[in-house]
Amino acid sequence: MDGAATVEPLLCAGFTCWISRVSRSVFAEQISSNMEDLDWLATTGVRHQRVVSELVQRGAVLPARFGTVFHTEESLTHNISARKRALLKSLLHVADADEWGIKVFMEQQPQPVVAAASSGSDYLRRKAVALRHQVEQRKRPRTPSAEVQKLAAALEQIALETAPGGKVSGGQAGLEWQVSILLPRHRQEQFNAIIERFSRLWQNQRRIEFTGPWPPYSFVKV
Amino acid sequence: MKNQNVITLAGADSESDISLLDILDHVLNAGVVIQGSMVISLAGVDLIYLGLSAVLTSVETALKHVEKE
Numbered sequence: 001m002d003g004a005a006t007v008e009p010l011l012c013a014g015f016t017c018w019i020s021r022v023s024r025s026v027f028a029e030q031i032s033s034n035m036e037d038l039d040w041l042a043t044t045g046v047r048h049q050r051v052v053s054e055l056v057q058r059g060a061v062l063p064a065r066f067g068t069v070f071h072t073e074e075s076l077t078h079n080i081s082a083r084k085r086a087l088l089k090s091l092l093h094v095a096d097a098d099e100w101g102i103k104v105f106m107e108q109q110p111q112p113v114v115a116a117a118s119s120g121s122d123y124l125r126r127k128a129v130a131l132r133h134q135v136e137q138r139k140r141p142r143t144p145s146a147e148v149q150k151l152a153a154a155l156e157q158i159a160l161e162t163a164p165g166g167k168v169s170g171g172q173a174g175l176e177w178q179v180s181i182l183l184p185r186h187r188q189e190q191f192n193a194i195i196e197r198f199s200r201l202w203q204n205q206r207r208i209e210f211t212g213p214w215p216p217y218s219f220v221k222v
Numbered sequence: 223m224k225n226q227n228v229i230t231l232a233g234a235d236s237e238s239d240i241s242l243l244d245i246l247d248h249v250l251n252a253g254v255v256i257q258g259s260m261v262i263s264l265a266g267v268d269l270i271y272l273g274l275s276a277v278l279t280s281v282e283t284a285l286k287h288v289e290k291e
Contacts, residue, residue: 042242045249065252101244166247180251211244218251 001044002026007051010073013081018055028069035067052215060095062087062222063215086222094220096185097160098213102195103169103178104148105207144177147202152179154194158187163218176206180218 001007001020010017026034034040045066052063070076080087144152156162165178183191199208 041246045246046242048249049245063252066249099248101248163251166244166251168246168250169243172243180248211241211248214248217248220252 001047001051003043003047010076012073012077013084015080015084015087017076017080018051018061019076020051022069024069024071027067028071031067031069049215052217056215060091061215062091062094062220063217065220083222090220090222093160094182094216097182097216098185099180099216099218100183100191100210100212101165101178101180101214102151102155103165103172103209104144104151104176105172105174105209106176107205107207108174147206148177151194151198151208152177154198155179155181155191158190158194159183161219166218180214182216182219183212 002022005021007018007020010019034044048066052061055061070079152162159181161182163180163182165180169175169178195208195210202208
């Protein structure tokens with residue numbers, strides 16, 4: 001995870017744990033301040049994603065929460081054996097399923113035309129109008145519109161489970177709704193059909209973006 | 223390393239930026255664990271959210287200025 005140490009398997013309590021040896025100060029003592037360092041977070045987050053998505057190709061994997069650190073191999077083994085039953089249940093739940101992220105964006109409304117300002121105060125007034133317009137565009141309805149709820153219902157029918165979307169991209173302009181779903185692999189075609197149907201239905205009004213397949217990050221509860 | 227993770231972004235304006243946001247979205251969605259599974263810090267994630275949206279806003283603002291020129 002630090003970009004230098006390899007990721008190695010460790011057998012514990014019947015599971016294979018994939019671990020990487022990292023500095024205690026960077027990943028435990030200073031993790032909070034490192035999490036606020038966007039460069040560190042981006043680099044380490046992408047590394048985490050690469051490792052986990054590689055492992056997922058070899059079989060069912062329960063991704064540990066980002067930043068999970070055990071001080072010793074013994075404390076890891078102890079923790080795994082204590083949670084063995086719950087881990088197995090969770091592993092079976094996510095096996096043969098992928099996480100997908102779905103976002104619905106409002107299509108941009110036409111921007112007010114800005115003519116050349118005739119004076120300084122005129123410029124400021126126009127600027128205020130433009131800013132207010134931007135702020136309004138950013139405001140999202142608290143409850144999704146009836147249209148979006150139809151998409152949500154369709155996705156819920158084919159998903160094993162759904163989870164609210166992540167917080168990181170919540171500030172994206174025009175984002176109306178987002179969700180993560182745990183989709184059984186055999187329902188991939190149904191998923192594609194739903195996205196296609198709603199994209200066609202919402203032409204020029206809303207845009208659907210979807211990403212995946214992701215490891216089941218949002219659906220590990222142990 | 224082979225990256226199997228297909229990222230589909232229909233009509234995305236800035237693919238690389240959004241991909242990074244999406245990666246962090248999913249990677250951090252379950253929260254962050256510090257020292258074993260004892261402490262779950264969601265506060266840290268909220269700070270990141272603020273930081274990233276501030277970055278996005280400044281990028282957007284910069285782009286708007288360029289467009290006007």
